[in-house]
Amino acid sequence: MTSAPKYEIGALLGRGGMAETFEATRIKDNGPGFRVALKQVLPELLGYSPAMREEFLARFSREARIGAKLDHPNIVRVVDSGVLDGRPYMAMQLIEGVSLAALIRTCADREMELPPTVLTHIACDLGAALEYAHRHHVLHRDVSPGNVLLSDAGQCRLSDFGVARLVTEDLGLTRTKAFMGKVPYVAPETFHGMADELSDVYSLGVALTEAAIGRRLFPSATVHESMAARVQTDVHGLLVDARRDLPAGFAEMLTRLTSHDRNERPSTDEALTRFERMAGSTTSTAEHQLAELVKMASEALIAERHGCAVEVHDDTEGPPSDPGTATLVADHHDLVRAVVRATVSEAASSADLIEELLAAGNLGLVEAKRDYDPNNASSAAFSTFALPRVRGAVIEALAVFRGVSRGAYRAARRDAAGARGEATRPHEVRTEQWLAHRLEVGGPSPNVEPFTDIEWSMERDELHAAIDRIPFRRERELVRMVGLEGMAQSVAGAKFGIQQAAASKALASGFEMLRELLEIGSALDPRRLPATLETLGDSAQRDLIRLLYLDRVDLAEASQTLGVSPYELRARHRVALEAIKRTVPRP
Structure with missing residues (x-):
């Protein structure tokens, strides 16, 4: 520290x-x-x-x-x-908002249910968080509604890795056989001293089920009672009886997540893909709904702390409407519509896209209202103040709709904002340029000092060579089509016959491998590979690298040859590349 x-x-x-x-x-x-x-x-x-x-x-x-x-x-x-x-x-x-536990409690007090779009939105966000953590060899081991933070902008984040464990570590205080987590949420095998990625999956399922039914799934506090409850509870029947409005397949997925038999549980990658398919293109709408619910729960918590009575509404379709927000959206409808029209052609765009962009624009409007100070003498008129927020929200929603991850877009926007602060010509700094570098597709270098040494400003033939070395065919071709040929991600995914979510994950994996290979340089070229193999002390790593980079065997055949699953092979491949990076001088 x-x-x-x-x-x-x-x-x-x-x-x-x-x-x-x-x-x-x-x-x-x-x-x-x-x-x-x-x-x-x-x-x-x-x-x-x-x-x-x-x-x-x-x-x-x-x-x-x-x-x-x-x-x-x-x-x-x-x-x-x-x-x-x-x-x-x-x-x-610092997350301005409430925990998922607080939102569930507030909705139960008001006899409300979380809308299906919000449930799938939360499921996608938490699934993405765990998929990322597991991909980086981290177990959370304490996934619960209290450790899920919901922001007042309608975003969902996983917090508190206090009992997490790096899979590659062997720490006494976090040893695999030590019981960690909260009794109502941990997987059955955890009571017997076992914990892995599928244990996190189980806890995710319990948290999402509680969000859907509005109460504890396994309320028993003792280990013995909790174990009995897990065997006796029919999660699927409980969900179907409690909610008739859940998306197709949602109850079935939660049932698999919370299966007592760990072999029936899906991986985080599979769960995320299914949840994203259920969510479709409703992200901005769900964020707006969740933002309103978070506001309601925050007000309830404030009232509770001050001993005030909280008004209970009979409307169980959703949160009570906020007249201020409704009036705000109505008064500035023309502004949001004009921004959407300036961004895309309505005639050439689907109704789903237009609805998504309008919802995103309205959310940007609400965020601008929250930050606007009319008493500040230097403040511009609200419409002038709100315009950049609305435009940014709409452009972000468009990027997400076209297959760019929201995280990558927001990171690029932060990069661009930092560059503008240092630039002599800030008006020339474009988020799109930084997004190209975030996506690692060799976009044009921003013409802004002092940002002249962007890591991806490389010779094009070097980029071609590195892409050719990517050992897995799907990732290699997706990176080639999107990165070099400029093909849209959705079109490239369609050529492989895979859904957008799967294409996005494969592309992210491909670019991650591309980064590693560029750092390693030519050490994996066939002519230099024998010398590189000699630097590896692990014979299993040598066999794997020889298969993938010298024999050019693809994923399925390599998995069969080595007798391991594709997931395990990918994990071993990452470890082997790290070993090579440690032993081979970088170019």
Whole structure:
């Protein structure tokens, strides 16, 4: 952990068994800093025996390290760690909103149900977070509604990796046979000291089922009672009886996720693909609905803290309407419509796309209203203030509709914003340029100083050679079609006969391999490969690299030859590339 910068500590946000979390502001020398959620080890834990103190500190340090390792739009980011006033701390992304547990409780109090579009939206976001964590060899081990944070912009993030474990590590305090997690949510095998990716899948299923039915699935607190409840509960029947409006296949998927037989559970990759297929193109609509629900739950929590009565509405179709928001959207309908028309041709676009863009524009409008200060004498008229927000929301929705991940687009937008702050000609900085680099397709270098050394400004023949070395055919051809030929991702996916979600994952995997191969350079060229193989001390790694890069055997045949699943082969391939990167000088 690093030495601590200055933080101004604010209100207490929460307190657990190991730490307490405060709202805080990081103080910068040149002015106001940014707000964070600052998590510190409880002072009383530091006074325990040296052995226990060491264990607590090791666990806290591990959480900070794992959190810093994970960079995904659906995972709460760790931005800093250190020691403050003698207590270790971890500064995290501050999420303005409520937990999924709080939203479920508020909806139950008002006799409401979460809309199906919101349920699939939450399922997609959590599935994406776990798929990413598992791909980076991290188990969460404590997935529960309380560790799911919902922002007031309608986004969903997985938090609290406090009992997470790096699959490749062997730590005593987080050993596989140690029981971790909350009794109502852990998988049956966890009670017997076993935990892996499918255990996280089970916990995800329990959390999503509770979101759908509005109450605890396994309310028993003791391990014995909870085990019995898992065997006796008919999850599918419970979902079908409670909800007649769930998307086709949703109840079946949750039933598989929560199966007592771990062999029946899907991988996070399969679950995410199915959930994305159910969600279709309703992302912006679902985000808007969830934002309204989060606002309602936040108001209920504030009223509860101040001992105020909370009004109960009879409308069970959704949250009570906000007259302010309805009036805002109605008054600025022409503005949002004009932005959509300037972005796409309505005549040449599907009704689904237009509806998605309008919903996104309205969400941008609501976000602008939240930040607008009419009492500030320097404030522009609201329409002028809102226009960039509306345009940004619409363009982002269009990018997502066309197959770009929301996380990649937002990261590119942050890159562009940072570049504008340093540029002498900020009007020339385009988000699209930075998106090209985020997607690693060799787009034109932004003509903005000091950003002249972009990592992907390479000779085109070098890029061709690296793409040719990608060992898996589907990933290789998708990267070639999208990256070099400029083909739309959806069109490229259709050529392989795969859904957009599957194409997106394969393309992301392909670009990740491309990055690794570019770092390794020519060490995997057939002429240099024998020398490279000699640097690998593991014979299994040598056999794998020889098959994929010298014999050019494809995924299915290599899996059969080595007697491992395609998933296991991909994992071994990543480890082997890391080993090569450590032993071969980079170009």
